[in-house]
Amino acid sequence: QKEVEQNSGPLSVPEGAIASLNCTYSDRGSQSFFWYRQYSGKSPELIMSIYSNGDKEDGRFTAQLNKASQYVSLLIRDSQPSDSATYLCAVRPGSGTYKYIFGTGTRLKVLA
Amino acid sequence: EPEVTQTPSHQVTQMGQEVILRCVPISNHLYFYWYRQILGQKVEFLVSFYNNEISEKSEIFDDQFSVERPDGSNFTLKIRSTKLEDSAMYFCASSENSLGNVPQHFGDGTRLSIL
Numbered sequence: 001q002k003e004v005e006q007n008s009g010p011l012s013v014p015e016g017a018i019a020s021l022n023c024t025y026s027d028r029g030s031q032s033f034f035w036y037r038q039y040s041g042k043s044p045e046l047i048m049s050i051y052s053n054g055d056k057e058d059g060r061f062t063a064q065l066n067k068a069s070q071y072v073s074l075l076i077r078d079s080q081p082s083d084s085a086t087y088l089c090a091v092r093p094g095s096g097t098y099k100y101i102f103g104t105g106t107r108l109k110v111l112a
Numbered sequence: 113e114p115e116v117t118q119t120p121s122h123q124v125t126q127m128g129q130e131v132i133l134r135c136v137p138i139s140n141h142l143y144f145y146w147y148r149q150i151l152g153q154k155v156e157f158l159v160s161f162y163n164n165e166i167s168e169k170s171e172i173f174d175d176q177f178s179v180e181r182p183d184g185s186n187f188t189l190k191i192r193s194t195k196l197e198d199s200a201m202y203f204c205a206s207s208e209n210s211l212g213n214v215p216q217h218f219g220d221g222t223r224l225s226i227l
Contacts, residue, residue: 032212043203043218044155051213088155092212098143098168099157100216 002027004091006103014111019076021087021106026070029094033065033072036088038105044088048074079110114138116219118204124225125194133189133222135204144187145205145216146179148172155203161187162210191224199226 003026013019021035032051036044050056050063050072062075072091076083086105093101117136125131137144146158159169161179176192187206191198201223205216 034215036218041201041223043220046215046217049213049215090155098145098160098210099170100147100155101157102155104154 002030002091002093002101004089004101004103006087006089006106008104009107010109011106012109012111013079015079015081017079017110019079019083019108019110021074021076021089021108023072023074023089023091023103024070025072025089025091025101027091027093027101028067028070030067030070030091031094032092033063034090034092034100035061035063035072035074036090037083038086038088040086044090047087076108079108081110081112084108084110116204116206116217118202118219118222120222121220122223122225124227127196127226128193131191131194131224133191133202133204133224135187135189135219136185137187137204137206138208138217139185141206141208141217143167143207143210143216144179144181145207146189147203147205147218148200149203149221150197150200158189167210194224194226196226199224 035047048063060077064073088105089103090100144161149155201221203221204219207216
């Protein structure tokens with residue numbers, strides 16, 4: 001059974017701080033990794049994707065991937081109250097499948 | 113920015129009734145998906161659809177479920193005889209192609225409540 005694990009939180013950080021969100025996955029053949037933000041009762045909104053080991057930066061967001069450790073993370077710099085949401089890690093397993101496997105999500109609270 | 117649209121936003125149905133959830137994927141996208149999220153739980157894959165055929169389905173997608181692309185724009189999920197446990201948020205998603213580095217874009221969802 002392919003699994004994606006996240007700490008459900010809540011993760012509370014003060015405004016302006018760096019929020020660090022983590023995700024581990026069980027399928028070593030996984031190729032594509034996505035971070036989605038989900039506000040309560042709303043749809044998952046794509047924030048970032050990452051496919052290669054290392055860091056990928058987009059504005060205040062940095063995704064980090066370590067395939068050897070089967071670990072992907074999302075850093076949010078200068079956290080704002082509007083970043084308060086649930087962050088979903090989604091993994092597309094190895095070739096031959098179209099589906100994403102989602103983690104339970106980490107609830108982030110940015111305190112003003 | 114183009115987006116996936118879903119209707120209705122909320123559907124209330126009696127147990128045993130049929131329900132059809134509708135989606136309009138992004139216009140140049142070729143791959144379509146349905147996911148569901150039971151309250152407080154993970155987003156779960158149901159089915160993917162390409163070239164008027166199901167390309168993959170999960171064990172959740174049993175005989176009571178079906179999908180269809182009745183015309184050039186709509187993509188529907190039908191639940192034939194709804195059960196209480198079908199109550200969930202149903203998300204439609206689409207992607208340009210099936211390459212791993214091409215993300216799926218999600219609609220705002222339909223909240224299905226079975227009474």
